[in-house]
Amino acid sequence: MNDLSNPGINSQLGIEWPKNMNEVPKEVFVRTDLFDVEQKRIFRGPEWHAVAHVGELPERGDFKTYTLSNVPLLIVHGHDGEHRVFYNACSHRSNQLETASFGNKTEFECPYHRWLFNPEGELIGCPNSKEYSPGFKQEDYPLGQPRVDSFYGLIFITMHDDTPPLTEWLGEVKPTLIKALGDDGRLRLLGYQKVSYKSNWKGYNDNDGYHAPLLHTAFTLLNWQGGDGRQYMDMARGHLGFEAELKRVPRSELIQDHSLVDFIGDEANMGSRLIQLFPTLVITRHLNVYNIRFAIASGPEETEVHYAYFCHEDDDEEMVKHRIRQSSNLLGPCGMVSMEDASIFHRIHIGSNTPGNAIFQKGVKSFDKLEAEIKQNDETGNLARWEYYRKVMGFERALA
């Protein structure tokens, strides 16, 4: 049964959603009992979850391990050139197959009973198989796989049978997503910054990605308030797209090494693009930074974020160097612009233990209707996602 089309009312969780569409009950950020329900309805439910970009696994035999809803995954660039996602567990007794977070292998061996798999997931060796159960056939025991699809190199999985096709699920936000993935998806990994935030995944999600720039002193100091932009939402799935111009500004006296905020390239491509896909994925292309943020809801009060940075395959050496220097210091958990985002995740989580609702203000025009397109500095860009979350979780809106 499709959880989404018939979610049922979750009255046993005892959350009544406020009548006004710009309000979110604070308890949803901190109620630990929601976490298991979210795992079932969202993280193992009919949604797509990005687990890797092919640019992270450029060579045949490259692999990456990842975790979604506690399920260990093994993503492998096969010797036939295809990228596959496996459950990271031996097909025999489910011993975790690979423990490294990355590497390159020609075969994967489970040390427990020495079952051996090739990078295409086939079982190619199992000692003493003559003594196995009647009719045992090696070819019946490949590594298990979730449903997989990809979009401009971004690999998604779903663990639910009723998830619609990926392009349909992505909905309205595809044009911005394509830009954020380098226009053609031909990205190459430059490295990671990995950090854990003491915040529920929704607290992370509500405050990463796009938000009003008042928080960012750097924007003010660098005079980055100008430029046209817009935010638009996919109302069916709660995704958000954001596009804004960034104007060249006179060099600020604030910092001495201006390469941190210099843009190299076509004026038309100078800007900020951001995509937020339900439930947790954030992708941004800002100045010359390509950044995919893989977020793992590792517990009710913990979210682990892997900031993966990329260059484009066509970049020359100078451009790669520029991207490395800009990416490292600008937008991550220690970035000039964004360090304070990270601190907000913690503080929102702490503050959400107080009673009442979080009330969105800027850009709210109506209490009973959401708009699909809003101004770039409105804080209402999260509301479509909240409405979708409310429906998926089966929380009823109060009548008055």
Add this chain to the structure above:
Amino acid sequence: MSAVAANTIDHEAVAQIDALQAGYIHALDSKDFHAWVDTFDTAEDTAYFCIAAENAERNLPIALMYDDNRLRIEDRVTFIEKIWVGTFQDYYTRHFIQRTRCSQQSNNIYAVETNFSIIYTPESGKSDVQVAGLYKDEIIINGSGAKFKSKKAIYDTTVLPRYIVYPF
């Protein structure tokens, strides 16, 4: 480069190297960032990197802090003292270091490796390990004493326990 055991290096040089490392962690733990900058050589190409071991082992260049010239090292102090001020929960740090290798690269340049760990204590919070790793430093000794020509803090902690304000 021929590795020279620490005990064959001039005692005076080792003493200066140790004094530099002590000055470095004292500057950070007392949040005197101008003193921190002063532990670096004044040459334009003086560098400070703070990079995950996971990236370093794969030759992935992205760092947590990528200050490949003197100006960027100075700009980092501007981030801390001007840009981020008032936005984060402050924390104390205590660095613990242990020199493990020291060799003379040339006349006045030494390659030094030092284990480090940092205990951090957020305001009104409990103390915990923030990070563990290895400093790989190039230290230059001249008339004005020992300074970092380059300092690379390679941290083992695959997933950092929170956002980072202060250099490692």
